[in-house]
Amino acid sequence: MRRGSPFGAQESMAEASAANKRLDHRRVAPQGRFRRPRLYLVGEAPGAVEAAQGKPFVGPAGNALRKMLKEGGIDPGQLRLANAIPFRLIEHSKDCKPRNRSPTTDEIQCHGVAVLTDIRRSKPAVIVALGSTAARLFGASQSVRAARKAKLQFEGRPLRVTFHPAYVRRFGGRSGDAWRDMVHDLRQAWDESGIRSHSSSLK
Numbered sequence: 001m002r003r004g005s006p007f008g009a010q011e012s013m014a015e016a017s018a019a020n021k022r023l024d025h026r027r028v029a030p031q032g033r034f035r036r037p038r039l040y041l042v043g044e045a046p047g048a049v050e051a052a053q054g055k056p057f058v059g060p061a062g063n064a065l066r067k068m069l070k071e072g073g074i075d076p077g078q079l080r081l082a083n084a085i086p087f088r089l090i091e092h093s094k095d096c097k098p099r100n101r102s103p104t105t106d107e108i109q110c111h112g113v114a115v116l117t118d119i120r121r122s123k124p125a126v127i128v129a130l131g132s133t134a135a136r137l138f139g140a141s142q143s144v145r146a147a148r149k150a151k152l153q154f155e156g157r158p159l160r161v162t163f164h165p166a167y168v169r170r171f172g173g174r175s176g177d178a179w180r181d182m183v184h185d186l187r188q189a190w191d192e193s194g195i196r197s198h199s200s201s202l203k
Contacts, residue, residue: 022101023087024051030082030118031055037080038193039186040124041065042115044084044133044164047100051088056081061166065130068165068179072187080122084129084137085111103133112137120155125193127154128186131164148185158196160189 028046041057049059057065069076085107090098103111115137119127129135132144138154140147140161147161162185168178 022090024090024098025087026051026054027086028054028056028083028088029086030080030115032076032080033078034080034122037122037124038078038126039074039189040080040082040119040122040127041130042082042084042119042127042134042137043130044166045100045103046083046086046088048088048098050083056083057165061164061169064165064169064174067174068168068183068186071183072190074186074190078193080118080124082115082118084108084115084134086114087111105136108133108137119157124157125196126158126160126189128189129159129161131167134164135161148181158189158192160185160192162186162189 024046028050043056043061046056047059047061050056050062056062066076069079085103089101089103089107091101093099127138129138129140129147135141135144135147138152138159140150140152140159142150144161144163144167148163150161152159152161163178163182165182168176168182171178173179
């Protein structure tokens with residue numbers, strides 16, 4: 001195709017239109033404590049309930065997360081919650097109904113800029129990536145099970161990786177090993193954030 005051809009412009013517009021149909025453009029903004037939260041929890045992408053309400057973690061996975069936070073003795077008032085991608089990612093089934101889909105690497109890099117900017121501004125004590133999509137946003141390419149054991153950082157701040165609550169619900173729920181492991185991970189991150197917050201207050 002020659003440069004400057006009107007057909008090239010038409011193809012670009014068609015590609016953009018197709019990409020737009022794969023996103024629900026209702027933005028889901030971060031919620032919770034903005035100034036120095038102890039934990040900044042980053043999920044994957046919003047689901048249908050989150051897109052409708054404009055808030056992260058208000059659907060079934062969010063309900064599971066709140067139960068795990070309560071089990072871990074974690075104060076929700078000291079948290080900030082966000083999605084790695086602020087838009088619901090959709091594909092259409094054979095009966096034309098929208099359903100969630102996994103993000104591409106380009107989508108994570110493009111749409112993830114907003115949450116990274118929010119993290120820099122809010123200055124959390126510890127960042128917790130929930131699931132593989134969130135981990136990939138911070139450059140963690142290993143499996144979640146491997147990353148759980150690693151001491152990672154994002155721009156000098158501790159970064160911890162654990163499961164996404166949707167995964168925990170799918171594999172065993174409240175009686176499964178993944179649930180207990182995730183509560184343990186969240187509690188460890190909470191304890192670490194308390195030490196860092198206390199150290200910062202002494203400076």
